[in-house]
Amino acid sequence: MSYYVIPLLLALFGYLIRSLTFSGALATACVGAGVVYGLGLPGLLVLILFFGSSSLLSRFGKAKKRGVDEIIEKEGARDAMQVLANGGSACAGAVLCKVTGDTDWILLFLGAIAGSNADTWASEIGPLSTRDPVMIGEWRRVPAGTSGAVSLLGTAATAAGAAFIALAGSLLFDEWRLFLFITAVGILGSLLDTWFGKRFQRRYRCVVCGRGTEKKAHHGKPTELIEGSRLIGNDAVNFTSSTIAAMIGFAVQKLW
Numbered sequence: 506m507s508y509y510v511i512p513l514l515l516a517l518f519g520y521l522i523r524s525l526t527f528s529g530a531l532a533t534a535c536v537g538a539g540v541v542y543g544l545g546l547p548g549l550l551v552l553i554l555f556f557g558s559s560s561l562l563s564r565f566g567k568a569k570k571r572g573v574d575e576i577i578e579k580e581g582a583r584d585a586m587q588v589l590a591n592g593g594s595a596c597a598g599a600v601l602c603k604v605t606g607d608t609d610w611i612l613l614f615l616g617a618i619a620g621s622n623a624d625t626w627a628s629e630i631g632p633l634s635t636r637d638p639v640m641i642g643e644w645r646r647v648p649a650g651t652s653g654a655v656s657l658l659g660t661a662a663t664a665a666g667a668a669f670i671a672l673a674g675s676l677l678f679d680e681w682r683l684f685l686f687i688t689a690v691g692i693l694g695s696l697l698d699t700w701f702g703k704r705f706q707r708r709y710r711c712v713v714c715g716r717g718t719e720k721k722a723h724h725g726k727p728t729e730l731i732e733g734s735r736l737i738g739n740d741a742v743n744f745t746s747s748t749i750a751a752m753i754g755f756a757v758q759k760l761w
Contacts, residue, residue: 508541508545508546508549509538509541511537511541511549512533512534512536512537512538512540512541512549513534513537515533515534515537515553515556516530516531516533516534516537517530519533519556519560523581523582524560524563524582524583525582525583525584525588526582526583526584526585528584528585529582529583529584529585529587529588531585532584532585532588532589532592533556533588533592535596536552536588536589536592536593536595536596537549537552539596539597539599539600540552540595540596540599540614542599542600542603543596543598543599543600543601543602543603543604543610543614544599544602544603544611544614547677547678548599548614548677550673550677551614551615551618551670551673551674551677552592552595552618554669554670554673555591555592555618555621555622555625555670556592558622558625558626558666558669559591559622559625559626559629562625562626562629562630563629565629565633576648576649576650576651576716576717576718576719576720577650577719577739578719578720578738578739579739579740586740587740587743589740589744590621590739590740590741590743590744591621591625591743591744591747592618592621593744594613594617594744594747594748594751595613595614595615595617595618595621595747595751597613598610598611598612598613598614598617598751598755599614601613602614609755609758609759610755611674611678611680612683612686612687612690612751612754612755612758613751613752613754613755614751615670615671615674615678615683615687615690616687616690616691616694616747616750616751616754616755617694617747617748617750617751618670618674618691618747619666619667619670619671619674619687619688619690619691619694620667620690620691620693620694620695620697620698620746620747620750620751621694621743621747622666622667622669622670622691623662623663623664623666623667623670623691623692623694623695624663624666624694624695624698624743624746624747625666626662626663626665626666626669627659627660627662627663627666627695628650628659629662630658630659630661630662631649631655631656631658631659631662632649632650632659633658634649634656634657634658634659636656637649637654637656638651638654638655638656638659639654639655639656640653640654640703641653641654641655641699641700641703642703647717648717651717652699652702652703652706652708652719652739652742653699653700653702653703653704653706654699654703655699663691663692663695663696664688664692666691666695667687667688667689667690667691667692667694667695668688668691670687670691671683671684671685671686671687671688671691672684674687675687686754686758687754689754690750690751690753690754691750693750693753693754694746694747694749694750694751695746697745697746697749697750698742698743698746698747701742701745701746702739702742704733705733705734705737705742706719706732706733706734706737706738706739706741706742707719707730707732707733707734707735707736707737707738708730708731708732708733709721709723709728709729709730709731710728710729710731711723711724711726711728712726712727712728712729713725713726717731719738719739
């Protein structure tokens with residue numbers, strides 16, 4: 506059986522269990538096909554571990570995360586933009602590895618996924634902390650789910666998420682010498698995501714309840730912009746941070 510069938514089946518399964526929208530399923534199939542083309546089964550397995558662990562963690566502790574859903578821009582099933590924001594640059598790295606014949610592009614692939622996974626684990630596990638996170642630069646406590654905020658539990662999840670992908674990549678590509686390096690790149694990606702989220706991501710205030718949110722409407726009313734740029738949402742921040750971290754890692758590897 507061709508490995509290209511696997512991304513199609515996974516996309517269909519994700520759509521049927523409502524973890525992916527229709528557009529998200531199409532994007533998942535395309536990203537998976539690109540990874541299979543570039544890196545074969547090892548690359549696909551890394552991608553499955555990323556999306557699989559993310560989906561499982563999103564269902565863990567859902568009752569405690571209900572308040573977070575009121576803040577974050579998107580909730581529920583992942584759409585195409587979310588899939589591409591988290592897997593687009595990794596797919597590009599896999600394809601470039603095949604096209605150029607340069608195996609160093611594997612580092613960009615793993616670094617991008619490690620960054621996305623680190624941020625995803627932090628976003629899913631961090632809100633389960635017994636204390637609200639602290640906004641970087643201001644050092645005041647804010648509601649869980651607020652972009653630019655950190656917690657001890659979320660930070661630990663960041664490191665664990667990066668190390669998880671680094672371990673998988675080291676096993677599947679037999680690159681143990683890069684384990685710590687990929688872990689560091691993944692952590693950097695998550696840290697950049699936090700900083701970009703604080704500095705540039707759009708944030709609104711509900712005109713009804715006064716609560717801060719990333720949503721353009723709350724309580725049926727349009728929200729008012731209070732921080733960041735209207736053009737920069739969570740997907741843009743996720744894509745930019747993981748891509749920049751992966752490119753830095755790739756450049757350092759090339760210059761080493």
